[in-house]
Amino acid sequence: MTTDQRVLGLDIGGANIKLASDDGSYVQxxxxxxxxxxxxxxxxxxxxxxxxxxxxxxxxxxAVIDAIAVTMTGELADCFSSKQSGVIAICTAVQTAAGDRFPIYFYGTDGSWRTATQASQNWHTLAASNWHAMANLCGQLVPDNTHLLIDIGSTSTDIIPLVDGEVATDSLDDLTRLQSGQLVYCGVERTPICSLVSEFNLDNTHTPVARELFATTLDVFLLSGDVAEQPHNTSTADGKPATRQDAQRRMARMICQCPELLTDLELQQLVQQSRQAVFDLLTVATQKVLAELNSQPDSIIAVGQATFLITELAGDIPVIHLSDLWPGINQQVSRVGPALAVAALLQQELATSP
Structure with a gap:
């Protein structure tokens, strides 16, 4: 029997938990x-x-686990009274899960590692740190010239400049990242349609939306064909499966209608206009970040769940994927990119420590 000696990475978000081994051979x-x-x-x-x-x-x-590396965004969940309390709660929970079986290290936006006992004094660097870990790793993989990392997830999108292998931004917290365009709180699953569209144009008739959580971007991308059906996924607006049939019902509710009463053209218009709203929002943010660079980037590094959108956003800028930069890695690993990133970064840290 062989020995599988690994650092595991955990990305603890507000809607999903992702785990990866440092070589990307295992993801969950x-x-x-x-x-x-x-x-x-x-x-x-x-x-x-x-x-x-x-x-x-x-x-x-x-399975020999040398250590567990943790990054997070889940501290923003409204079950916590503050980000500080959220960070401490997450650190405590992971430490409880691991017990004394292996050491736990938490990644900060300053690129440093901290223990659970250091969380309360350093919560501001541990909060919302997963984007920095992903950018840090990508900077190592493309150490020369200028690049733009775009990571589109279920809830939000990160647009991060990399210059000569460094994470080239002074925007390190959620607020300043929102203001700079480097964080867009829009993703391909959980974003409510009513937050993106005020009205639809149905057969040249302006039709206001129902401002209710009836449908999300997951329904749009299911119906556009960009995302495959997920019958076991019930993390939808109505708790029903992520299938096209159920997505039609959810989208119809956006105009207080039933799918049986919508024409194929009307449904298509709902989907196309919603998809365009997502694309337009991300385009504005991408152009804002690009405008801050001195020159057009040599490439856009596509990570996350919606590389199909990143290709459209890139225009004539070459797009490279994580699997292009890391030979032998499965392209699906980019869906858990930050978990892989903290695992790989901590593995490097431990290997070079005296």
Missing amino acids: TKPFPMWSRHQELATVVEGMIGEYIAHCKSKHAY
Whole structure:
């Protein structure tokens, strides 16, 4: 039996928890609505680590975990009274899940590592740190010239400039990142349609939307064909499966209608105009970030769940994927990019430490 010696990376968000080994050979994603299940976080994380160990055993390998690297965005969930309390709660939960079996390190936006006991004094650097980890790793993979990292996730989008291998921004927290255009709170699954569109143009008739959480961007990209059906995924506006049939019903509700009463053309118009609204929002932010650079980037690095949109956003700028920069890695690993990033970065840190 072989020994599988790894650093594991955890990206703990407000809607999903992602885990990856430092070489990308193992990845795992679990839906986790932090706002309603935060008290279960330690149990869920412990279970995910257990699944990794079981996976190794199934491959006839001993799972030796050197350490666990953690990054987060889940501290913003409204179950916490503040970001500080959210960071501390997440750090405590992960430490509880790991026990004394292996050391835990938390990544900060200053590129440094901290322990759970240091969280309360350093919460501001640990909060919303996953984008920096991803950018830091990509900077190592493309150490020369200027590049733009775009990571489109389920909830939000990161647009980060990289110059000569460095994360080239002074915007390190959520507020300044929103203001600079480097954080766009729009993703391809959880964003409510009513936050993107005020009215639809249906057969040249202006039709105001129902300002209710009836449908999200997941429904748009299901119906546009950009995203495959996910029958087991019920993290939708109505709790029904992420199928095209159910997505039609959710989209129809945006104009207080039933899908049976919509023509194919009207449904198509709802989808196309919603998709365009997402694209336009991301285009404005991308152009804002590009305007701050001295020259056009040599490439756009596409990471996350919607590389199809990044290709459209790029225009004539070459697009490269994480799998292009890391030979042998599965392209699907980019969907858990920050988890992979903290695992790889901590592995480097431990390897070079005296």
